[in-house]
Amino acid sequence: MELTINGETRRIxxxxxxxxxxxxxxxxxxTGVKYGCGVAQxxxxxxxxxxxxxxxxxxxxxxxxxxxVTTIEAVEEDEVGRRVVAAWVAEQTPQCxxxxxxxxxxxxxxxxxxxxxxxxxxxxxxxxLCRCGxxxxxxxxxxxxxxxx
Amino acid sequence: xxxxxxxxxxxxxxxxxxxxxxRGFLGASLxxxxxxxxxxxxxxxxxxxxxxxxxxxxxxxxxxxxxxxSVLFRSPFMEGGQGVHTAFAQIIGxxxxxxxxxxxxxxxxxxxxxxxxxxxxxxxxxxxxVRSSYQTMRxxxxxxxxxxxxxxxxxxxxxxxxLTTEPGEVVHAASGxxxxxxxxxxxxxxxxxxxxxPLRDASDFRWIGKPVARLDAHDKSTGKAVYGxxxxxxxxxxxxxxxxxxxxxEPGEIANLTEVEAMPGxxxxxxxxxxxxxxxxxxxxxxxxxxxxxxxxxEPEADATNVMPADFSSEGFxxxxxxxxxxxxxxxxxxxxxTALEKAPKKLEAVYDAPFLAHGxxxxxxxxxxxxxxxxxxxxxxxxxxxxxxxxxxxxxxxKPEQVRIHSPLLGGFFGRHFLYHGASPYPQxxxxxxxxxxxxxxxxxxxxxxxxxxxxxxxxxxxxxxxDAEGLPEAFFAEALGEGPTGRWFGRxxxxxxxxAVEGIADKPYAIAHRRVEHVVVPIPAMIGWWRxxxxxxxxxxxxxxxxxMAAAGGHDPYELRLKLLADKPRHKALLEAVGxxxxxxxxxxxxxxxxxxxxxxxxxxxxxxxxxxxIAEVSLKxxxxxxxxxxxxxxxxxxxxxxxxxxxxxxxxxxxxxSALLEEVxxxxxxxxxxxFDAYPILPPEKMPRVHVRILESGAPMGGVGEPGLPGVPPAxxxxxxxxxxxRIRSLPLSKFDLTEGGA
Numbered sequence: 082m083e084l085t086i087n088g089e090t091r092r093i094x095x096x097x098x099x100x101x102x103x104x105x106x107x108x109x110x111x112t113g114v115k116y117g118c119g120v121a122q123x124x125x126x127x128x129x130x131x132x133x134x135x136x137x138x139x140x141x142x143x144x145x146x147x148x149x150v151t152t153i154e155a156v157e158e159d160e161v162g163r164r165v166v167a168a169w170v171a172e173q174t175p176q177c178x179x180x181x182x183x184x185x186x187x188x189x190x191x192x193x194x195x196x197x198x199x200x201x202x203x204x205x206x207x208x209x210l211c212r213c214g215x216x217x218x219x220x221x222x223x224x225x226x227x228x229x230x
Numbered sequence: 231x232x233x234x235x236x237x238x239x240x241x242x243x244x245x246x247x248x249x250x251x252x253r254g255f256l257g258a259s260l261x262x263x264x265x266x267x268x269x270x271x272x273x274x275x276x277x278x279x280x281x282x283x284x285x286x287x288x289x290x291x292x293x294x295x296x297x298x299x300s301v302l303f304r305s306p307f308m309e310g311g312q313g314v315h316t317a318f319a320q321i322i323g324x325x326x327x328x329x330x331x332x333x334x335x336x337x338x339x340x341x342x343x344x345x346x347x348x349x350x351x352x353x354x355x356x357x358x359x360v361r362s363s364y365q366t367m368r369x370x371x372x373x374x375x376x377x378x379x380x381x382x383x384x385x386x387x388x389x390x391x392x393l394t395t396e397p398g399e400v401v402h403a404a405s406g407x408x409x410x411x412x413x414x415x416x417x418x419x420x421x422x423x424x425x426x427x428p429l430r431d432a433s434d435f436r437w438i439g440k441p442v443a444r445l446d447a448h449d450k451s452t453g454k455a456v457y458g459x460x461x462x463x464x465x466x467x468x469x470x471x472x473x474x475x476x477x478x479x480e481p482g483e484i485a486n487l488t489e490v491e492a493m494p495g496x497x498x499x500x501x502x503x504x505x506x507x508x509x510x511x512x513x514x515x516x517x518x519x520x521x522x523x524x525x526x527x528x529e530p531e532a533d534a535t536n537v538m539p540a541d542f543s544s545e546g547f548x549x550x551x552x553x554x555x556x557x558x559x560x561x562x563x564x565x566x567x568x569t570a571l572e573k574a575p576k577k578l579e580a581v582y583d584a585p586f587l588a589h590g591x592x593x594x595x596x597x598x599x600x601x602x603x604x605x606x607x608x609x610x611x612x613x614x615x616x617x618x619x620x621x622x623x624x625x626x627x628x629x630k631p632e633q634v635r636i637h638s639p640l641l642g643g644f645f646g647r648h649f650l651y652h653g654a655s656p657y658p659q660x661x662x663x664x665x666x667x668x669x670x671x672x673x674x675x676x677x678x679x680x681x682x683x684x685x686x687x688x689x690x691x692x693x694x695x696x697x698x699d700a701e702g703l704p705e706a707f708f709a710e711a712l713g714e715g716p717t718g719r720w721f722g723r724x725x726x727x728x729x730x731x732a733v734e735g736i737a738d739k740p741y742a743i744a745h746r747r748v749e750h751v752v753v754p755i756p757a758m759i760g761w762w763r764x765x766x767x768x769x770x771x772x773x774x775x776x777x778x779x780x781m782a783a784a785g786g787h788d789p790y791e792l793r794l795k796l797l798a799d800k801p802r803h804k805a806l807l808e809a810v811g812x813x814x815x816x817x818x819x820x821x822x823x824x825x826x827x828x829x830x831x832x833x834x835x836x837x838x839x840x841x842x843x844x845x846x847i848a849e850v851s852l853k854x855x856x857x858x859x860x861x862x863x864x865x866x867x868x869x870x871x872x873x874x875x876x877x878x879x880x881x882x883x884x885x886x887x888x889x890x891s892a893l894l895e896e897v898x899x900x901x902x903x904x905x906x907x908x909f910d911a912y913p914i915l916p917p918e919k920m921p922r923v924h925v926r927i928l929e930s931g932a933p934m935g936g937v938g939e940p941g942l943p944g945v946p947p948a949x950x951x952x953x954x955x956x957x958x959x960r961i962r963s964l965p966l967s968k969f970d971l972t973e974g975g976a
Contacts, residue, residue, distance in 0.1 A: 095514070096494060103514035107468070112460035113453020115642070117592045118677045122909040125592055153453030169451035173443060173875060176883055177311030178450025179592045179642030185451055207917055210909065212592045212643045213311045214886020216920035218879070 082146055086111075087155035097143035101135075102126045104142045105152060113153035113182045117210070124209030127183035128152050134190035134206070153182040161230070162189045168226035176213035183209050188223050196230050198223070283342040285350070286366035287423055289374045291343035293322070295415035299398045301328050304338035306346045307359040308614055308648075309446065310591075310641030311883070312938040313876035314359045316444045318367055320437040320872055321360070325371030325430055326378075327395040328411065330442050337638035340620040340631070354614040355646060355761060357840035357936020360872055364934055372427035374418070381418035382409045441875030446640075458612045458639040459596040459674055466598065466670040467497055469663050470517035473505045473682050476902040477653060477758070478530035478537030481506045485524035493519045500666060502659055509667055513674055536652060542756050544689055544899040548583055551691040551712040551753055558710050558749030559728040562737040565745035570706035574697025578784045580777055582694070582962040584769035586897035586904075587687035587762055590914050593642020594680050599660035600670035605629075610637040611657045614648045619657070622650055627661060645887070646761035649720070651685035654758055678907040685760030686897050688713050692736060692773035697745075702785025704796070707746040709736050709774070714755045715766055728752075731761070735770025735943060740803045740838065741778070741796035757899065763887055767839040767943035772892070772964065775835035775947030780960060789951065790817045790834050802843055802867060802930050803836060810834070810845035810865035813926045817847075820955055821973075824851070829973060830860065833951025837943040841935030842868040846944030848921070850952035855970040857953050859889055859921040864941055866925065869932035877937050878925045884941030885923050890915035892946035894965050913967075 082093045086109060095104045100119075105111050105128070117125035119138045126138040129151040156162035165188045175181045184207070191198060191206035198206070203223050211219065286292075286306075294302040303322060309315040319333035338344045345352045347362045375395060382400035383390045386407055394401050400409045411418075432438075449455040474480065481501040484490075490508070491499055495515030500507045506525055510516035530537045571577065597611035607629060613619045616636040624631045641648065648655075656673040663671040675683070690713040697706035715731030723729050728737075728750030737748040762768055782789040790811065797803045811817040811834075820831030828851040837844045847863045862885050871877055894913045898905045906912035946964060954960050958974035 095512070099514050103512065106460075107512040107514065110462075111453075112456070115457075115592070116459065116594065116674070118909050120677070120908050120910055123592060157452060166448070166451045170443075170447045173447055173879065175311075175444070175447055175450035176313070176879060177592070177641060177643040178446065178455050179457060181450050182453040204918055210592070210914060210916060212590055212645070212887070212914060214883045214890075214915065214920065215879075216886065216917040217882055217923060219917070 082143065084142060084145065084150065085148070086150045087152060093142060095142055098141045101128065101137040101140045101142050101145055101150070105137065111152050111154050115179055115182055117180065122210065123180065124187065125180045125183045127186040127209060129186060129190055132190060132193060134187045153186055156185060156189060159189065161193050164229055165189045165192060165222070165226045168222040168229070171225060172218045172222040174215050174218040174222050176215055180209055180211045184211065184219055188219075188226065191223065192227055192230065197227055285343055286346040286363065286370060287373070288343050289370060289377060289423065290419045291341065292338070292370055293326070293374055295411050297412040297415070299328075299410050299412040300332045300334065301326070303333055303335045305335050306338055306344040306352050306363065308337050308354040308638055308641055308644070309335070310354070310644040312880060313444060313873065314354070315446065316442060317360050317872045317876065319445055320442050321364060321367045322371035324435055324438045325368050326374045327397055329397050330437050330445070332398065333445060335445060337616070340616045340636050345617065352615060352617050355649065357842075357939040361841060361934040361936055364872070368429055369427065372429050373424055376424040376427035377418040377421045378411055378414060380421055380424070381414040384417065385409060385414055438872055440873070442873055444876070455640055457593050457642045458598070458610055459593055459642070461598050461610050461639065461672065463598065463600055463670045466672055467509050467511065467667060468513040468516050469507050469509045469659070469671050469673045470513060470520045471502070471505045471507045471656070471659055471673060471675065471679060472520050472523065472525070473679055474527045476538040476540060477504065478534050479527040480504060480530070482526040482528040485526075486522070490519050490522050493522065498667060499523070500663060502662055504653065505659065507659060507663055507673070509663055509671060517676060538902045539756055540902045542899055542902045544586060544897065547755070548689060548691065551689075552581060552583070554712055554751055554753050556710050556749060556751050558751035559726060560747065561711075561728040561733040561750050562746060562748040567706050567708045567745040567747035570745035571695055571697045571708055574706050575700055576698040576702070576784060577695065578780060579693070579695040580780055580960070580962055581691065582773040582776065583691045584689065584772060584964045585895070586689045586757060586899070587768070587891055587895050588681060588684050588897055588912060589645045589647035589760070589762060590909070590912070591641070591643030591645055591647050594675050594677055595656050596672060596674040597655065597657035597660035598670065598672040599657070599664040601664050606633045606635065607661065608635045608637065609657060609661065610639060611655065611660070612641050612644065612648045613638055614644060615650065618650050623657070623661065626658065645763040646765070647684065649761060651720070651758060651760050654683050654685045654760070677909070681904055681907045681912065683758070685758040687762030687768060688715065688755055688759045690732070690769050692770065694773070694777045696777070696781050698781065698785045702787055704743045704781045704785070705745060707743045709748045710751050711736050711748070711770065712751045713753050714759065716759050716761045719759055731766045733770065734766040735837065735839070736774050738838070739774060740800045740836070741793070742799060743796065763884065764839055764939040764942040767837060767939070768888070768891065771835065771837040771839070771943035772946040772950065775837070775944070776950050776960070776962065779833070779951045779954065788819060790819065793834065793836060802932060805930070806843050806845040806865045806867050806928060807836065809926050809928055810847050810863050813865060813924055814847045814861075814863040828853070829956065831952045831955035833948040833953070833955065835944040835947035835951065837940065839936070839940040839943050841933065842866060842937070842940040843935070844940050844944050846948045848945065848948035848952050850949055850956065852953075852956055852971050852973055855972060857893060857949060857966050857971055859919070859949055861922045861924065862889070862945060862948070863924045864926070864944070865928060866940060867928040867930050867932070868935040868937055868940070870929050870934050871927060874927055877927055880937050881925045881941035882923045884939060885945050886915050886920060888942040888945030889919070889921065889949065892949045892964055892966060893919065894967050896965050896968070
């Protein structure tokens with residue numbers, strides 16, 4: 082099976098039902114994407130699958146064959162992603178930082194789809210959990226990135 | 231409580247003998263720390279070899295200045311979001327004269343140089359890092375600067391008195407010559423520690439007290455930050471475990487062993503103490519295999535220690551606490567509370583409770599162990615106390631401490647999770663599996679295993695009685711805190727002394743009540759308990775400050791005005807209460823109708839946690855039977871500060887966790903097992919429930935207090951007090967999600 086990740090096509094030997102998260106972390110070796118709960122509750126594992134924010138812990142690798150997967154490692158290669166990261170730094174958003182890869186990917190997906198989201202659209206898209214409670218800084222960073230787009 | 235009082239960090243008072251034998255499972259592993267805490271004049275055996283080192287003084291142990299002028303700081307404290315690595319770059323940079331942005335900070339290895347807390351120990355906790363080491367680290371930076379000046383004097387052949395520094399370089403104004411730090415770092419590091427090195431005057435601070443940017447923001451926004459769970463070493467295998475449902479049970483027969491051994495990637499299957507493990511080439515393969523095992527769990531042997539009873543339930547234990555009679559151990563006693571209570575013209579009483587809570591740090595626990603050919607052991611695992619882990623690992627594996635290298639990664643949240651709690655860390659499993667397989671092994675716990683083996687915030691009950699005088703003012707107060715605190719559990723407690731972590735937030739409140747008595751009724755908790763952000767304050771300030779509103783209501787007083795009245799002789803607290811009132815636009819209790827048509831009310835609470843003082847106001851409405859928190863205003867006085875931006879962020883964070891505990895969180899045990907095993911059944915605060923948070927920082931000049939935890943304790947009572955205004959009924963149990971909240975009263 083082949084997987085296209087960050088623009089590169091790789092042969093994969095994991096079992097087809099292996100979660101995409103663990104293929105990325107253990108077989109491909111990109112560890113920016115995080116395991117938090119494994120049941121699509123927290124969103125720390127968020128990656129983009131054909132541009133759509135996807136919780137990779139419950140997404141089998143077989144189900145994304147032929148799709149284009151983007152991880153946090155490539156986020157700054159994208160103009161919107163770069164803007165999101167800059168806003169994240171400007172708002173000093175991360176604390177422990179463990180959830181922030183997923184948060185940045187969710188924000189990037191939102192702004193690529195909806196460049197000028199209103200507060201309801203931000204709330205609807207930014208549902209990942211943060212145990213440090215950086216939610217206000219996250220919302221401010223999304224608004225900042227949108228304003229600068 | 232202030233920075234040099236061990237109680238500020240929730241340690242037993244100096245000199246407390248520690249009864250280790252009461253809990254066999256403590257064994258020798260905590261001995262070094264306990265001795266260090268209890269016998270400050272002597273040194274523990276583990277520290278004996280290092281007795282000549284004065285912690286926090288040897289510049290080269292902490293700092294490396296690179297040829298390009300950038301600085302590596304080996305931090306005694308772990309970074310887990312609270313911003314300490316940035317704060318220490320500010321503090322040291324200020325005195326060393328290096329821009330904090332030029333710093334890289336990593337956790338120091340175990341070693342005598344790093345025992346900087348009270349000059350004898352090292353932990354990251356108790357909101358203690360900056361306040362315990364502010365002066366030590368300033369002096370360290372100043373020493374470094376002096377050594378650089380001395381090295382520059384030699385190099386330039388100029389008198390020391392003619393040299394000054396500017397950020398990153400020594401300047402000889404008379405000749406116009408400049409020497410970058412990077413060019414003289416090696417010579418400077420070889421010099422003896424200067425006996426005197428002047429500290430910068432506070433009025434000249436460039437970075438201390440300023441909102442300096444965090445050093446880790448970009449790495450943490452781009453996935454580059456590396457946590458323990460991400461680590462790999464050459465030849466590493468990965469392991470997943472399944473624990474026995476109850477502590478004390480042991481693995482018996484495995485029905486399908488052969489089948490599981492043949493699953494993809496599986497290297498080996500192991501029975502471990504209280505658990506089974508599968509080692510595989512990749513973690514998911516290990517997890518799939520271990521969760522396929524059909525294990526018969528054996529009931530504990532009769533002499534087993536540390537056993538979870540099969541019939542334990544949180545509800546049953548709560549009832550047990552409620553029914554346990556006093557008297558307890560006296561934690562506070564002023565006047566004649568019993569007599570005054572009897573005589574008081576008006577009396578009230580109430581019983582409060584709060585549940586077990588999970589830490590819920592988003593990074594599940596992991597540990598990576600490697601046995602080396604020379605018999606030494608490397609261990610990478612999240613921890614808040616590397617020397618304690620080193621001592622424990624050495625004792626458990628028949629090694630000398632110096633044969634154990636502890637590597638302390640960034641923490642993906644901690645909140646008290648990563649102290650040494652019996653059976654609550656994967657590190658013994660990683661060590662055992664690495665030994666058994668002859669390969670480095672990384673163990674990662676699933677979220678489900680984490681919920682099964684976390685050391686929870688204790689469930690607790692408080693009983694209150696109060697007597698009011700003819701004007702409705704409290705004159706007699708009697709409280710009993712029932713249960714067990716983590717500090718007594720893990721650091722020991724004199725039989726006749728209350729556990730400070732069980733009574734903090736109820737004892738020593740600042741209000742002028744003439745007769746008051748607080749007792750700790752000790753009831754051991756069968757569940758594993760640990761420190762949770764703001765520890766005893768996390769529940770006790772809820773109990774006290776909510777009951778305070780009951781006293782106010784019974785006496786016909788407004789709760790904000792009554793607090794002001796009873797703090798009339800406490801200028802620091804009064805200023806804080808007035809500040810939060812002003813920050814919120816002036817105290818108004820409600821109910822009132824907001825612009826969006828919702829009916830709202832406000833609640834107020836005070837707390838004195840970890841050397842800081844805090845006043846909190848929350849604005850609440852009710853919707854579909856639930857509390858909606860719109861705004862939280864927090865005035866915090868940590869005495870003096872290092873980074874106001876980080877403090878504001880920490881207050882936001884503490885508000886989120888405090889609100890999460892008030893609204894949603896509860897670990898429920900039935901039949902000896904926690905019911906919830908993931909965030910679906912144990913909800914934590916989601917983004918849509920995050921209120922606006924408004925912070926005002928006051929610097930009273932009092933001894934420096936903590937920052938990471940103090941924002942939390944005022945939130946649950948402020949919210950519950952506001953809810954009571956709307957419902958007309960007093961809720962005395964958390965979380966609020968257990969109740970159907972509807973507006974009542976007039």
